[in-house]
Amino acid sequence: MHSYAPAPTDEDLRALIDDHVGLEGPLLPILHAVQKAFGHIPGAAIPLIADALNITRAELHGVISFYHDFREAPAGRHVVKICRAEACQAMGGDVLAEETLKKLGLDWHGTTVNGAVTVEPVYCLGLCACGPAAMVDDRVVGRVDGARMDALLKEAGA
Incomplete structure (x- = not known):
């Protein structure tokens, strides 16, 4: 947090x-x-x-x-990064990203209305064999599907 x-x-x-x-x-x-x-x-x-x-x-x-790590507006209390690298895309990362952004009503780098979650792209988290991967704050998570992302977002307060 x-x-x-x-x-x-x-x-x-x-x-x-x-x-x-x-x-x-x-x-x-x-x-x-x-x-x-x-x-x-x-x-x-x-x-x-x-x-x-x-x-x-x-x-x-x-x-x-x-540099993607610099932001010009404050982030939410939690930052969810979704891997955009090719290995994760091949395992469904594109669909995961699109569905996550749509569900939250955000574009990349957007923050939920309640200030809980900012969603950002990241280009490789090093879990290529376990894609698609995401990162919530400092915790890396592999094999993220829609249900797992929903759980991560709920845990983060989105």
Whole structure:
């Protein structure tokens, strides 16, 4: 279960940036630190990070949107990731993903109205022989069918 701090102040954000700006290649460590602290990359962080690293906001947005682990809005209390790799697709992962999103009324990266579950794609969980695979928070689950997904979603409060 995720629990994050309230909305950050500029001082909170500057402190995280300052802790990492001296590193070689500081952008990803800064983004990871901000997301770890606040559960997402808040809009208020964008100009501060861009200014500290002397990059454009567009460049920064490109990095955030490229890496699937960064989010620009808070996730639900639980994150359900469904494997999108070929082995899982061959075992029914596409249908599982479509049915799950339809059942919850979500698109990828969407969060249920009650804030309980965010559904995200992931590209290989390493359970290729046990597909389709999913991950609920930090727990990897293999051989996920519709009934098993329903149980996982119910357990997560969706």
